[in-house]
Amino acid sequence: MSDTHDELGFWRTYVFSTDHKTIGIQYGITALVFLFFGFSLMMMMRWQLAYPGEAIPIIGGLLGESSVDKGAMLPNFYNQLGAMHGTIMVFMGIVPLAVGAFGNFVVPLQIGAVDMAFPRLNMMSYQAFVIGGIVMLSSFFLPGGAASSGWTSYAPLSITATTGQTFWLIGMIFLIASSLLGALNFIVTILHLRAPGLTFFRLPFFVWSQLVTAFLLLLAFPPLQAAAVFQLMDRLAGTSFFLPSGLVVGGEPLAAVGGGSPLLWQHLFWFLAHPEVYVLILPGMGIVAEVIANNTRKPLWGYRPMVYSLLFLGFLSFGVWAHHMYMTGMGTTMSTFFQITTMIISIPSVIILTCLAISLWGGAIRFTVPMLFALAFLPMFGIGGLTGLPLGLAAPDAHFHDTYYVIGHFHYVVAPGTIFAMFAGIYYWYPKATGRALNVTLGKLHFWLSLIFMNGVFMPMMFEGMAGVSRRLFDPTIYEHGAAVHGLTMMTSWSAWCLALAQIPFIINFFMSMRKKERAQENPWQATTLEWATPTPPPHGNFTEPPVVYCGPYEYSVPGAPNDFTPQHVKRES
């Protein structure tokens, strides 16, 4: 590829671009918008939970009659919001941000490539993502509203649901196609386009995390793609993949041939959705590793064990899916197998987290904004991981299954876990992407407020789950044990709204910093990896001359070196 792409018009430069950096930024902005939208849905639900049956302030009057009654939320609308919150956050928020945005922008730069292996395929995967997103969002305007059977869409409820579910399935088919195209592209790019000298064990840990993530997406999504088509046919073509015989819905026998299995859907869904959990977390771990190495000014402790743990996590993540299904009535041989694999898979996570913690030892730790987010990731992901233990064992799961404990657990992994890692990444790479530095004071304000309110949102859920309160309840106070924890519910709701306010400094910072006159340096963090060897912001084609790699990714504070960082592309005098 040569550097003759300069004379492109507006549309080819910003909208139908094949440049991995533009596509990465497109993914990033779109995903951040979806994340905030998904969060807004949850803020409406939190009102209903905190003040059941009371009119929603401000927006209550704007919603249609099928959603609210005199401004107060209706159960059907609550279920739509719940299903769409999960779907948007997972499939349209975190995955596109972690893989589409950071993967696209950073991976080719870190491996010294001029672009992704298949730039047009890359553009197509972004377009498929946007189409899927539009289909999902438009379903709110259908009669009967959006999908309302949970982000898990368990059959047969989902098959007898309103048209919103059909849109959900079509949207998913696009989103999955997008992820599959992206995954293929990443694998080929990382395997084939590494700069000379960049061996596998000189790859930054972030690139490793993207490689494993791409394999997970490639191997786990096709079963869900097939399952989505099956469910679509059950809804539209009269098949019964997931419909058993003898269903009587609302007093009327269901006109379906029957003979299918509702549990088949769950197996196909979780066969994707457990590896998906690792898709959500591994890129975050990768970012945290980069930021920690850079801000401790020393090499990562245990780079190789971390890489092996990553590979092991990837393999084993295909063997734990049925721990989501202990309560479906599976036999004890099956549940014993899945309890054992679930306990085993906790070990590599412990290793990675411990390696990152020991990496702090002997450093000269700079408390930059990305570092604050990366450091907070460690205990937050720690809580998320640890609370997975009782859920991974069938007997305690008999109490915790489908309670707020589960919600608290996976949100600790994904919200103060992955999302903090994503913020670390945004603060870390923003100067490279835009050529401007972010304001530090606003960044620190954003960090501390987010840390406090994230815990204010999710810690009370742990106790609600202890009390046995189920998730997905329009009004938990209808139960005695639900009414007893209403104080915790209020705390979560108020924390959620404050968490939204805490994002204001970030949004201001994000847009205002772009307009600064002062330009950021090419390597403001004094980092070693290849993305910092490009001009800022990197032009189409990335490097002014093809880089050659001479050393490992984290050569900080090398004795006798002129600086406390030795970039990968600089030949060391020995």
Next chain:
Amino acid sequence: MNEPQYGWWLPPDVSVNGADIDFMIIAIHWFMLVLFIFWGGFIAYCLVRFRERPGHSATYQLIEAKWNRWLEIGVAVAETVVLVAFAVPVWATIKNDLPDPKQDPTVIRVVAEQFKWLFHYPGKDGTFGRTAPEFYADDNPAGLDDDDEAGWDDITVRGLRFPVGKPVLARLTSKDAIHSFKLPVMRVTQDVVPGMEIAIWFEAKETGQFQVACAQLCGLGHYEMKADLIIQSPEDFQKWLDEEHDALGLDE
């Protein structure tokens, strides 16, 4: 009957299996707390001791830590102990030790539908009438076949009752969507899957009045799909059965 105490921690436990489950929950949380404090303490110590400051620089040489291996082995051993000594045997008891007829269990058929529970008792003859989906109707929510005499004395109610100190054998089925039969005070959760009949057992060790919950999203009325749970002394339970039997008016 005492008013059950609900709060910000585990709900009351009135079942024979609950103590094992609660013990595991508490033990695992202590283990989690110890690990978290150790990790958190180590990280906090590093952040203070190795903070950037004039006259301090990072060391390129990595420390030769061995303790992390012990930590990882320790976690693996602790998980193995929990798994082998508690999780697997406790779950095997809960799932597999279904009461046999010699133990004279209280047999109840549980039928879930959007958005209510139905509890079906076999009546005086101890035998359920034949049921099939085609017989479901508003006045026949259990789907009983009228031609089967065994069903004539069957009792169907919207609240769950059973006697204390005796195993209950519940056979769960659903008409429409997947529901989940949850008895928080009994530490029981079991999905109710249409097209399947799933048998579970549990046994109460105390009497009292509690609630049955649905723990699986089953539609827009899911949140109000609750039922009373009344655990009675065997005498009171028998008295209730007799009253229900008389109300059927079979002897007239």
